[in-house]
Amino acid sequence: MQIETERLILRPFQPEDGEGLYEYLSDAEVVRYEPYTPMSPEEAREEAGRRAKNNDFWAVCKKDGQLIGNLYFSKGDFNTWELGYVFNRKYWGNGYASESAQALLDVAFREWDVRRVVAMCDPKNTASWRLMERLGMRREGELKQNVYFFCNEEGDPIWKDTYEYGLLREEWI
Template sequence: MDNIISERLIIRRFKKEDWQDLFEYLSDEEVVKFEPYDIYSEQQAKEEAVNRSNNECFYAVCLKESGKVIGNLYFGKGDFDTWELGYVFNRKYQGNGYASESSKALIDHAFENLGVRRIIALCSDKNERSWKLMERLGMRREGLFLQNVTFKTDDDGQPIWFNSYEYAILKSEWNK
């Protein structure tokens, strides 16, 4: 895949050298609060950078000026030409429109060049920033799934169940 260029960002494949930037945000409890994993150690970030460099579903979101990785997008193919979008961003760079800008650029690329028909995204119902981003992207809320996923436990080892929203957009609905 060629790089996707937007106004302020470059969206590209991960490189193993990206581990420090990856560690910077994946070691932040607030950033991974709604993710299916806990905070990363430096060693785990090094391993994850290698994993992501070999996984076509992960994209590094980099500042155009400096090349710094400030977050990542996930874009995985499912059944029936439906793809799933996900995103995680360094807290230091949140609130600046980078998630919107990079997601829009990737969605444009997907609909125009990859033959994608439908894109979905899921998030915890408590992750207001995430579902508001989906709405800004023009996605519609298709459902609320009650206690449908768990990947963390409480102090007693009991599962913490999450409710999830699912959002989606069809190629025919995309208005750039």
């Protein structure tokens, strides 16, 4: 399946998307709040192969085919889906994340009968939680020291807080 907007195409990942994925997943600023470190070209190629086999990842491309980011949309319990996004820094501030997420949410709520969508981010990631709010999501809570991705030199977890946002189908429709 493919979803088109005025400027973008959302499509499944393909194994050959490794180079485009590397362009943004190798950027430390882009992956700053992600649970992984910047990727090498080989890691990005492997990741493209994994994502090509996983329906939870959507490649976000400009109409010319240029991969500029991705959405994550995964089904959980009780017909609740989780939304996530990562975009190439060269395209930040142009509305691409908002446009692609709106298109995916619209299809999800109108055609797939999704009941609820949640999204989470680090409270320091202002651009992310502002996007969630532009999408009409409401902040449902702030979880304190609920997750860690990395450890310090002594092997102790580096705990992070999380904002959690939610949106119901009837709020979208």
